[in-house]
């Protein structure tokens with residue numbers, strides 16, 4: 632089945648990488664209508680963010696739970712069932728076959744989509760080799776994408792640097808979700824495989840995940856709107 636067309640403003644996913652529910656709620660208030668899709672990861676998730684995720688989903692925002700699950704299959708499956716009850720749109724798991732298979736089976740029948748994290752965007756070839764891998768980043772991303780596709784995973788998390796190659800492998804049936812987004816002039820931080828919003832969209836990314844360039848901006852709403860404008864221009 633073809634995935635539904637994505638509303639342009641849903642293509643920006645803002646990472647609520649903040650220390651408390653109170654600080655996240657204040658940021659959501661500041662961002663207002665400029666953000667429709669939020670990501671909650673380790674920092675906020677472990678500080679009460681799962682209840683906030685349920686509340687956000689109930690209020691009409693889209694929610695991406697970036698929990699990067701990886702455990703024995705039974706534990707992953709039971710975790711996915713619990714997450715499915717929160718009303719989130721996306722949940723990440725690491726791209727290991729047992730993990731992906733368990734997650735896909737457990738989400739069946741719910742509205743939750745499983746995204747497989749291929750290779751973290753803070754890794755380059757030398758980081759992979761230091762971790763014991765013989766493959767370089769692009770080969771490992773592509774191998775994991777093929778496995779994810781064969782297992783029925785709904786989408787992939789990768790750097791936008793791999794988006795064009797991944798599109799050729801998986802066509803338009805899987806969502807390509809790309810962190811490692813840096814508007815021109817913004818600090819790279821710990822990210823190693825980065826692109827601007829416009830280049831990421833042109834490369835074939837469906838969704839752009841942006842954290843610090845919005846969270847740390849003097850005017851987060853203006854920063855989000857500038858990214859929307861760049862996305863719109865790239866789609867035109």
Ligand SMILES: O=c1ccn([C@@H]2O[C@H](COP(=O)(O)O)[C@@H](O)[C@H]2O)c(=O)[nH]1
Pocket residue numbers: 646648672697748750751752753788789810811812820822840841842843844
């Ligand atoms: O490979 C990955 C997977 C997930 N992330 C997450 O995305 C955001 C990016 O935040 P920035 O501040 O824009 O760098 C963050 O929550 C990561 O946990 C990723 O960066 N790379």
